[in-house]
Amino acid sequence: MSSPFSDITDTIFDEKEVLSESYQPEAILEREKEIDAFSHALQDVLFGREPENVFLYGKAGLGKTAVTTYMMSELQAEVTTREEADDLYVHELNCNGKTLFMVVRRLVNTLLPPDASPFPKRGLGTGDAFDELYTQLDRRGGTHLLVFDEIDHLDEVDTLLYELPRARSNGHITDAVVGIIGISNNYTFRQSLSSKVRDTLMETEISFSPYDAGELRTILTNRAEQAFAAEACDSSAIAKAAALSAQDMGNARQAIDLLRVGGEVAQRANDQTVTDEHIEEARKLVQRGRLQNKIRDQTKHAQYILETIAKLEQRDEIPARSKTIQSRYEQVANAYGASPLTTLKSIQDHLSDLHMLGFLIRHERNQGRSGGQYYEYELDLDPLIVLESREEIERSTG
Structure with a gap:
């Protein structure tokens, strides 16, 4: 009896992982303005000075997290070439479903020496966790960038954003400097903060607007050149995926999903090239999948x-x-x-x-x-x- 896989001998994909949500591109396309604003906000790190706080706003799929990951990688590489720069540590946390205590405890545990016992889950309060965080920051020294993704989902966010930016001026830390990078899908997040926090945060705000069809086409063309075998994806299919996504939410993640699913549709049909028809079928499948996820969330x-x-x-x-x-x-x-x-x-x-x-x-x-x-x-x-x-x-x- 032959294997159910024995007839599968060819694929139109070359590097399919390029179309996955977890893929981090080496270069970020169509976000030059946001990258420029980001680099200006963080330039003080190169001179051993306290960095500005940075907040990124925009709906899902607009490149906020990808740009942040890229900027952190580039900054860490650049710091190693600068004599004036201190050692740089980047701490990334997703705040969705987390309490303030969980977030501060996680930071503490990333800073503790390898042979130290983890900060306990129970028995101590948030104030104790902040005290230990300050101790460990000063023990390590250097510059620490704290990246809080989905920060608008965090409870007691006012406390976090009041404590950390003022830690040095309040004398909690002396040998380390801290900068906060907040990522939020909620454009009105800042207005939800207390006036006390808004007055002291002094952050740079970077807003990510939806991509237009031309920008999405540039991104998809780049991904398609890597993801598909030669001549396995028609340029009109790329244009259609870009146009459909631009008309909907201007979401790069959605556009890339259309291209990936379009390729899967073509492959199931044993077609050698992804066409407009495959993208149209992919649109129906992607919409159905998104709706199923929304229902599941209720x-x-x-x-x-x-x-x-x-x-x-x-x-x-x-x-x-x-x-x-x-x-x-x-x-x-x-x-x-x-x-x-x-x-x-x-x-x-x-x-x-x-x-x-x-x-x-x-x-x-x-x-x-x-x-x-x-x-x-x-x-x-x-x-x-x-x-x-x-x-x-x-x-x-x-």
């Missing part, structure tokens, strides 16, 4: 409500009022062995949230004195995708 009961409305839509029973949705939702929840939410208000709250997130269309009805004012809901997406996503989620968690 709470169980929000998912049950989405499944309920999808089933109502298949029966042509939409738009539906919250009372109708509640009674059908209870059947869905019971079918999964879950205890349904007990009040209509809790159902209405979920419906409102799902509407704001773009899952639902809400119709306002006003029947005057006889019927009053109320809302009706229907899906703003394909009900089949919702039901398929729910089946997949239950299979993966069952």
Whole structure:
């Protein structure tokens, strides 16, 4: 019996990893202005001086993290050639789902000597963790750049951004200097900080705008030259992927995903070249995958409500009022062995949230004195995708 892989003898990909999310390009394209602003903000590191704090803003997929990784690598290489520069240490942390104590403890543990015991998870407070952090920074000396990705997700972020930038002026550290680099998807993050923090942070702000079609085409052309075998990707397919992504969110990650999935579609069809048609099919697959992830991110009961409305839509029973949705939702929840939410208000709250997130269309009805004012809901997406996503989620968690 032959192997199921025996017929696979060729591939249109050369270096497919170039199209993966984890790939870090050697050169950053179409972000020259942001790189220039970044280098000016960090130039003091080259002369042994305290660096400016830098905050990067922009939606996901616009190059903030890639540019930061590139800049840290380039700065570390440059520091080794400068006599005036102190030793440079870069500490990168993702703040999503972390508490302030967890973040400070992680920093402490990266600075401790190899033979030291880790800072304890329990028994000590955040103040103790900050004290130990200052001790270890001074023990190590040099310049420390603290990179906080998704910093807007951190609880007690005001404390972090008040303590660290003032650590030297407050006498907590004397032999080390610290600079903060914050990365946020939220353009209004600064406004959420306390006035005390905003007044003392003194940061350089770098805003990342969406890519246009021409910029995305440059990025994709560069990636395609590395990722595909010679003449395995048509230039019109690259242009189409760039145009589709520019029309949507101007997101480089999305554009690269389209190119990668387009290549996979072509390969499954045994086609030797990626064309516009493959990119169009990839668009449908990528959209479906993104939507499935959004559904998966919702709470169980929000998912049950989405499944309920999808089933109502298949029966042509939409738009539906919250009372109708509640009674059908209870059947869905019971079918999964879950205890349904007990009040209509809790159902209405979920419906409102799902509407704001773009899952639902809400119709306002006003029947005057006889019927009053109320809302009706229907899906703003394909009900089949919702039901398929729910089946997949239950299979993966069952």
